[in-house]
Amino acid sequence: MGYKIYREKFADLFHELRASYEIYAPVTKKDKGMYSDTDLITYDKVESFTEIVFDKKTFFSPKEIVFPIRQTLFYFTEDSVLEPTKLEKDIVIFARACDINSFRSLDAIFLQNGPYEDPYYKKLRQRVKFILLPCDGFENCYCACLGTNITDNYSAYVDVRDDAVYCKVKDAYWKGLWSKYGEESEVEPRYVSKNENTFEIPQKINNSIFEHQMWSEYTNRCTGCGRCTVVCPTCTCFTVHDIRYDDNSKYGERRRVWASCQIDGFTEMAGGHGYRHKQGERTRFRVLHKISDFKKRFGFQMCVGCGRCEDACQEYISLKNCIHKISEIMAEEEKV
Template sequence: MGIELDVKSFDDALKILSKDYKIFAPIRLKGKGAFSDTDLVTYGEISSYRDIELSEKSRYSPKEIIYPITQTLFYFTEDEYKEPEIDNKGIIVFLRPCDANSYLKLDNIFLKNGPYEDNYYKRLRDKVKFFVIECTKGFSTCFCVSTGSNKFLDYDVFFRFDNDRITCDVKNDEFSYAFSGKEVEFTPEFIEKNEIEVNLPDIDKISQNLEYVFNHELWDEYTKRCIACGRCTVSCPTCSCFSMQDIFYKDNPKCGERRRVWASCMVDGFTDVAGGHSYRQKYGERMRFKVMHKIYDYKKRFGTTMCVGCGRCDDVCPEYISFIKIVSKVTDVVER
């Protein structure tokens, strides 16, 4: 059974929930797009139904809600250090199934990728409640069905937005107090077929032919085409590379803070090491590293592809490089 809401009752629920939660959803920022007089669709805090952008895919994913672009890990002096306080409120995120699944991919990286959990990630991640938006059509560059990220059943509340008619399924009783309305028959639906289908390579076949795939000429194309801007990794909901920065205060150089800052395997300087050496200087080599991590290395370790098929990397690339086509090429090479 579900609950049918009108816009007012939905906004009333948001108002009730905002006392204990910060609420995020896709929003439209007027005039903030990459080109003049264009808008930017990204994630931000909302307070009403009209704030939510449902007609267009967000350029950026919701990962920065729990994995900030710049995050202060601790403040330090000569004698001691202190971790920053975090907001006591919980976090509600309205997101589509692919993005909800991307949080699970990040969990593997930050919480299950060795003997220790990343506490800075975990204390934000533990606050998250999933308010999943029904998505049955997708967008032109989506291929979530191919990656198995088209469904997400471990939601707290599931929403169907049909113009101003809203239906929800409250699975987590923790939120039942906020939603009231007419009870109706309701079964969540998920997309079953994208416009694009991607044939992912068999990882066992890659393992058997790893050196051949590694040295294949297909990567040379991207040495010529890629400009190493890193937009694909910034927009990606599962890319998780970072670097560390120690910031020393001008008024007291013996005090400062350590920050974690997003980085990218695609940009210059990422593989620089002591002694002036640098690995993967060719852009095609970087592309190989990124792609193989998404479809091979990660799957070999965690049993699932890292990519969720959101298609954002294809949407934002200024050189029109298609991740979808690269994966298809790898599959063809492996099958041959």
Template structure:
């Protein structure tokens, strides 16, 4: 037995959540033709249909692009440090794409192995993920190549399926059930299966190639057009590399972490001037290596959900898919 909620009912529910002081975020049209995940000022802002997926990823609600680690204050030669003790409000990520939701359990590994990253975990624990199953895909989508699908439940607390006037509601966790308890009605109706894109490459073959062909000219040749802008990483749901820097002066300021990207030349530059990855070829290879070999070996999962944002946001129209599908012919 599944449950349904009317579309109007869900909008009312979202209004309730916002009124309760919860942060609610979802796809918003930020300018004509551009849909981004953003915090909702009102439940009416959310865009439910008419686009494939938002241009950014939803990770920034759990792993912000700029985050305070601590503040420092100098008095003479003494220093005082303070952490950000601010409460993280409960937040609901609504109408999230399954390829965004699936990124959270993948990211949980790196932020919890060996030692816990509290900054990540406190936001993660305050977050409930309500995914909306996809009903369309474009030529950049490749979730089915990395073991996911337009209806994958991974990482979601609740999955919604569009039934026309209603949504089918599948509550998957206690967190999800709590939000919809008494709000959704039992129903016999379930959504039809949507298969999504045909698989475009074999991730096992990618791993074999990047492990075995580390010095292949393919990496240089296939990435000649890469500008090193990092748009692929910044809009990726699973890219999580960061930098730690001080902002302030010698009297007071803050230590923060900012998103970083393996596509930037200074990412691995040594103080001596030596750079183990001196060109875009080696940097793009690193991105493939991390996602399809290092991460699966360490944590048992591919660090990619097939969302295709790397290609959609690439000023050269490249991205992961171009590089990965090319391997077959390399």
């Protein structure tokens, strides 16, 4: 069902929604950019509708809402192991199609891979409802090449235009709320149909790519800071470690923390042995995971084409450029 709701009315609707949900959306954090006098556009909990930024891509993805950067798995007391039990409200996330689609990849790892569901992820994930945002595309995006420009996985859609908010509500539970504030109107989500960057991800990538000299370029360029992985909406790796509290050494916790295959230590075992020491090898590992390995395992592309890895790279390394090179190499091999 579609609705047209005037802005001030929508603010009331939002207020009512907030009573039942924790709402996360793109916001501007003033002066919180890396460089002085710059802002950070990112996901955060919002109190009012006016805080939401509709016209900019967030630097970080919404994954941290369901997969916190640091998450306590257990609390240790002298003689017990306790699970965190805090109960929270249901969660609403305002997100574009690519970001909503990224949750498929997160779900695949946390809920499907291996014999068990990840209970910490599931606890947060099952409380999430999406409100879809329209998108006209941003720099470095290529969602349309991956089909992640479109989604059906949302409870409502909102598009703020001029003095009104145009909405489509799919979730039956929410229709009452929406109809209270607006008049019915024909509304269909607006998606990106074609990005500035168009290319095809190679269907088949031969193992010959492992030994290809194309990766040595990244050994020279990449500094291994890990930004590409922390901003990626689909990167899920983590490391588990224990803490002994400074003020009481008998108490502590076991927590998981985001890990990055680009940062030193990702493969290093006790005793010091590790794999992929060169940044070029790490780039290869990341890129092939995003566009090939994951797909072999789960049947769909992991990368959603949001372009955040490229937005964030301080060395101007472009994933789409790298994919393009792989395509060319594979096409060349095909000929031979």
